Amino acid sequence: MTNWLRRLWAIIESTVSPRYFYQLSGRWLPWFAWPAVILIAVGLVWGLAIAPADYQQGNSYRIIFIHVPSASLAMGGYLLLAICGAITLIWRVKTAEMVAKAAAPVGALFCLMALVTGSLWGKPTWGTYWVWDARLTSMLILLFLYFGVMALQSAFEDVAQGSKAAALLAVVGVVNLPIIKYSVEWWNTLHQGSTFRITERPSMPPEMYLPLLVMFLGLYALFATLILLRSRQEILQRERRSQWVRQLIEDERE
Amino acid sequence: MIWRIAVQVFQRDLRLASRQSGEWLNPLIFFLMVITLVPLAISPEPARLREMAGGIIWIAALLAVLLAMDGLFRSDFEDGTLEQLLLTPAPLPLLVLAKVLAHWLQTGVALTLLAPLAGVLLNLPSSVLVTLVLSLLLGTLTLSLISAIGAALTVGLRRGGVLVPLITLPMHIPVLIFATGSIQAALSGLPVVGYLALLGAFLLLALCLAPFAAAAALRLAVSGS
Numbered sequence: 001m002t003n004w005l006r007r008l009w010a011i012i013e014s015t016v017s018p019r020y021f022y023q024l025s026g027r028w029l030p031w032f033a034w035p036a037v038i039l040i041a042v043g044l045v046w047g048l049a050i051a052p053a054d055y056q057q058g059n060s061y062r063i064i065f066i067h068v069p070s071a072s073l074a075m076g077g078y079l080l081l082a083i084c085g086a087i088t089l090i091w092r093v094k095t096a097e098m099v100a101k102a103a104a105p106v107g108a109l110f111c112l113m114a115l116v117t118g119s120l121w122g123k124p125t126w127g128t129y130w131v132w133d134a135r136l137t138s139m140l141i142l143l144f145l146y147f148g149v150m151a152l153q154s155a156f157e158d159v160a161q162g163s164k165a166a167a168l169l170a171v172v173g174v175v176n177l178p179i180i181k182y183s184v185e186w187w188n189t190l191h192q193g194s195t196f197r198i199t200e201r202p203s204m205p206p207e208m209y210l211p212l213l214v215m216f217l218g219l220y221a222l223f224a225t226l227i228l229l230r231s232r233q234e235i236l237q238r239e240r241r242s243q244w245v246r247q248l249i250e251d252e253r254e
Numbered sequence: 255m256i257w258r259i260a261v262q263v264f265q266r267d268l269r270l271a272s273r274q275s276g277e278w279l280n281p282l283i284f285f286l287m288v289i290t291l292v293p294l295a296i297s298p299e300p301a302r303l304r305e306m307a308g309g310i311i312w313i314a315a316l317l318a319v320l321l322a323m324d325g326l327f328r329s330d331f332e333d334g335t336l337e338q339l340l341l342t343p344a345p346l347p348l349l350v351l352a353k354v355l356a357h358w359l360q361t362g363v364a365l366t367l368l369a370p371l372a373g374v375l376l377n378l379p380s381s382v383l384v385t386l387v388l389s390l391l392l393g394t395l396t397l398s399l400i401s402a403i404g405a406a407l408t409v410g411l412r413r414g415g416v417l418v419p420l421i422t423l424p425m426h427i428p429v430l431i432f433a434t435g436s437i438q439a440a441l442s443g444l445p446v447v448g449y450l451a452l453l454g455a456f457l458l459l460a461l462c463l464a465p466f467a468a469a470a471a472l473r474l475a476v477s478g479s
Contacts, residue, residue: 089470141424148421155411164474165407169421172403172467176425179456183428187435 013093018235019244021095025228032225039218047211054208063121065212069219071114074142077107077223081149082174085167095231097163098238100170101153102230106223108146115139134188138181145173159238259344260352267356278360281322285365288314289372300377307376308437311386312393312430314372315365319394320419322361323401326353327409327472336409336476346472347465354402354465355395362394378441385440385450389433392453399457399464400425406471429456 014020047065054061084100087093118136119129130136149166156162204212239245271278292310293303330336339349369390370383378386404422411417436449 141427144424148424151417151420152407155408155417161410161474165471168467168471168474169403169407173425175463176428179428179459180424183431187431 016093016095018095018098018239019242022232022235025232029225029228029232032221032228036218036221036225039214039221043211043215043218047215051208051211052205057125060121060124063117065215066219067114067117067121068212069216070110070117071139072216073219073223074107074111074114074139077103077110078142078145078170078174078177080227081107081170085170088164088167089171094160094238095235097160097167098234099227099231100167101163102234103227104146104150104153104166106226106230108143108150110219110223111139111143111146115143132188134185137188138184141180141184142177145177149173256344256348259342260348263339263349264352264356267353268359271356271360277325278322278364281318281361282364282368284321285314285318285368286372288317289375292376304377304379304441307373307378308382308386308434308441310376311369311372312389312434312437315369315390315394316397316426316430317419318365319361319397320401320422322357323398323405324408324415324418326357326402326405327475328405331409331475336472340473340476346469350402350406350468350472351461351465354398354468357402358395358398362390362398365394366390378437382437382440385436385446388450389436389453392450392457393429393433396429396453396457396460397426399460399468400429402468403464403471406468406475409472410475429453432456 015024043065048062051062053059080103081100084096084103087096088100115136118139122131123129149170152169153162153166156165236245236248289310292306296302296306327336330339340346342349366387369386373383373386401418401422404418407421408417432449432452436446436453439446439449
């Protein structure tokens with residue numbers, strides 16, 4: 001029984017080794033990159049030019065085609081960091097460290113994008129670039145959490161140790177995230193009645209909903225593409241002394 | 255046996271602190287200095303100060319705790335005491351808890367005792383001072399526990415200084431919100447029990463989880479893997 005389990009574990013371990021992940025991700029890459037290009041191109045033209053203008057907000061609402069997927073990816077990205085962190089700490093899988101290192105700046109980028117597009121939309125709609133609304137504030141705090149993880153990843157001379165410390169921080173952060181979110185929401189309702197409700201949007205007609213869906217899929221594919229590209233680079237950099245990377249470089253030269 | 259080790263760690267830390275008065279005195283002086291800056295920078299007008307006093311005192315206390323936290327595990331890490339603690343039969347989270355409690359007595363409790371003075375300086379009415387003290391008593395231990403995770407994560411770095419605040423500040427936000435909320439509520443004569451209960455809930459959660467996270471971080475720092 002234990003023998004059988006051990007053999008199963010050996011198979012799993014070999015599939016998650018950096019070397020195997022490098023080969024596998026090379027095969028996956030076009031399956032994410034091309035859909036990303038096509039879906040984003042289609043979604044942008046459809047959303048920005050073809051979809052009808054909003055009867056209240058006019059054309060400024062069109063920023064949701066970028067804003068909403070970015071915000072969703074910013075939160076999903078932190079969850080990914082935490083999952084990679086848990087895998088790093090529990091099963092000591094090296095590949096998870098490298099994926100987390102690759103994912104943190106990408107998630108932070110999408111978080112920043114959500115904040116910037118949101119504030120650009122806020123100017124014509126609310127008359128101000130920034131309000132201390134609960135959602136905006138918790139998004140800003142999420143960005144700070146990303147910065148913390150990134151700072152810890154790069155603070156150590158020993159890359160592996162930095163990744164493990166950052167993995168632990170990401171797991172602690174994800175436990176804190178709901179507490180922070182609800183605290184901020186309650187803080188906001190204590191301070192002032194919520195003036196703007198983003199959550200209760202009138203239900204969307206399909207002409208607006210479908211391009212949003214396309215953009216969602218496109219940006220998710222872009223997110224996956226960026227993470228795969230950066231992970232592959234990280235793997236090559238950290239495994240540069242191993243035999244298979246040298247072999248790869250020599251093959252490349254010929 | 256296990257408890258005796260924890261008590262010994264606790265007593266040792268207190269004894270060390272009592273022989274190096276700078277260690278625990280400096281954050282307190284820092285706290286008072288930050289409080290002094292506010293009337294100078296914003297306005298010495300009593301009504302305005304009273305309005306902001308809760309927030310100012312809490313921000314100053316948070317900064318003082320974070321400043322003091324950097325040294326929590328550092329000297330033990332450098333002279334090898336931490337390795338010895340890892341080798342004792344007592345579970346590491348318990349020892350971490352003992353160290354944090356000893357540290358809290360020097361920072362959090364000391365700040366709490368100093369807070370009424372800061373409150374008077376910022377023109378807080380004496381009826382609010384009780385709430386201020388209670389919120390600090392409940393809140394600063396949570397701050398210490400959370401920033402202990404940060405201190406443990408950065409213990410192996412030669413210059414961890416700014417990193418501890420950077421990585422733990424977002425996690426202190428809930429405590430800050432409800433602590434200052436309790437003071438605002440007390441100022442306007444509203445009941446404060448709900449706020450204090452929430453601060454107590456945060457404290458219990460931090461007491462249960464933070465020592466384990468900090469212990470895991472210390473193991474990472476010592477073993478390097």
